[in-house]
Amino acid sequence: MDSLDTLKLLATQMSFEVDGEPRLTSAPSACFSPKEREQAFTHPAQLPNGQKILLLKTLLSSTCERDCFYCPFRAGRDFRRATFKPDEFAGLFAKLSAARMAEGVFLSSGVAGGGVRTQDQLLATAEILRQKYQYRGYIHLKIMPGAEKDQVYRAMQLADRVSINLEAPNTERLAKLAPHKIFLEELLQPLKWVEEIRKTVPAHKFWNGRWPSTVTQFVAGGSDESDLELLTATNWLNKNVRLNRAYFSAFHPIGDTPFENKPATDPMREHRLYQASFLLRDYGFDLEDLPFTSIHNLPLDADPKQAWAQIYLADKPIEINKAERRELIRIPGIGLKGADAILNARSINRLRDLSSLKKLGIIAERAAPYLLFNGHRAAIQMKLL
Ligand code: SF4
Numbered sequence: 001m002d003s004l005d006t007l008k009l010l011a012t013q014m015s016f017e018v019d020g021e022p023r024l025t026s027a028p029s030a031c032f033s034p035k036e037r038e039q040a041f042t043h044p045a046q047l048p049n050g051q052k053i054l055l056l057k058t059l060l061s062s063t064c065e066r067d068c069f070y071c072p073f074r075a076g077r078d079f080r081r082a083t084f085k086p087d088e089f090a091g092l093f094a095k096l097s098a099a100r101m102a103e104g105v106f107l108s109s110g111v112a113g114g115g116v117r118t119q120d121q122l123l124a125t126a127e128i129l130r131q132k133y134q135y136r137g138y139i140h141l142k143i144m145p146g147a148e149k150d151q152v153y154r155a156m157q158l159a160d161r162v163s164i165n166l167e168a169p170n171t172e173r174l175a176k177l178a179p180h181k182i183f184l185e186e187l188l189q190p191l192k193w194v195e196e197i198r199k200t201v202p203a204h205k206f207w208n209g210r211w212p213s214t215v216t217q218f219v220a221g222g223s224d225e226s227d228l229e230l231l232t233a234t235n236w237l238n239k240n241v242r243l244n245r246a247y248f249s250a251f252h253p254i255g256d257t258p259f260e261n262k263p264a265t266d267p268m269r270e271h272r273l274y275q276a277s278f279l280l281r282d283y284g285f286d287l288e289d290l291p292f293t294s295i296h297n298l299p300l301d302a303d304p305k306q307a308w309a310q311i312y313l314a315d316k317p318i319e320i321n322k323a324e325r326r327e328l329i330r331i332p333g334i335g336l337k338g339a340d341a342i343l344n345a346r347s348i349n350r351l352r353d354l355s356s357l358k359k360l361g362i363i364a365e366r367a368a369p370y371l372l373f374n375g376h377r378a379a380i381q382m383k384l385l
Contacts, residue, residue: 250270
């Protein structure tokens with residue numbers, strides 16, 4: 001198998017790794033044949049600064065000695081595996097980057113020879129890219145379970161983003177998913193180290209003069225956990241280790257794994273978890289504000305922000321010309337940018353009706369039941385429109 005064949009195989013296998021980034025075909029290039037271009041497997045991705053790039057997501061190796069119940073790469077499962085050496089992958093990626101076929105890389109791996117050794121392979125790859133090939137673009141590095149603190153530090157020096165997948169919200173739930181992973185020591189501890197390092201080492205000592213962002217991923221429905229457990233963990237991570245984002249991947253059974261007959265999770269659950277996690281992270285909501293059912297899950301048929309507003313705002317609508325930003329962003333249809341646009345417009349003129357909100361890009365129909373314009377219910381305007 002040559003390097004491009006290895007990349008085709010590993011990048012395809014990496015598509016099992018969900019992090020919210022959609023797919024795209026490769027960009028055109030004069031240096032690679034059409035067949036080679038097909039094999040590049042890049043995806044569009046939006047960086048934390050809003051920049052859009054073509055991201056190559058791949059495994060360094062699909063060999064794994066662990067046996068997580070849900071995972072296609074678990075030890076003993078029969079499928080074609082492949083492994084890159086660090087210099088082999090770095091050389092290939094440098095060519096793809098020079099040909100503008102990939103503008104960033106997300107590098108993960110199965111665990112082979114222990115978490116420390118595997119992390120060394122990932123670090124060596126990033127070091128070759130940064131030092132030998134002077135690659136200045138985006139690198140997202142996965143932290144392996146069991147990696148050491150100095151390896152986490154080195155990853156932070158080389159990467160724009162580091163991620164550690166918790167998979168489950170706590171020790172008890174992880175035992176149902178991944179019997180040989182240790183929640184506190186192997187998975188949560190590296191996230192705590194990232195935050196410790198951020199607190200003690202100035203940002204200018206890191207790649208690009210910034211601390212890398214951190215993300216994690218949960219398998220929603222993999223361990224029979226509730227939404228409350230997942231969002232409690234997410235809320236803790238947001239507040240204590242400055243997690244940039246939690247990803248939720250709806251469980252989907254994979255053949256020839258112990259979970260092959262476990263029912264798939266409804267994708268709507270993943271969607272509701274994202275909505276709720278954004279409310280916790282960006283909109284000032286607390287866990288108690290979320291409309292959990294008696295079994296501690298979010299209703300699948302209701303947007304959590306809308307459900308909250310129906311309980312707390314339907315009878316006490318908010319005066320749009322007086323509300324503070326923290327009140328505005330709790331109104332359905334008004335996002336963070338929308339609230340800022342309202343405050344800006346209000347500093348010039350009073351807002352008089354729903355059409356003035358529409359001009360600001362706000363979903364006026366959703367906001368109307370919870371608003372007053374100068375003491376009058378906006379919902380009545382809706383009936384007249
Ligand atoms: S350690 Fe990672 S790659 Fe290996 S079986 Fe578990 S989830 Fe899969």
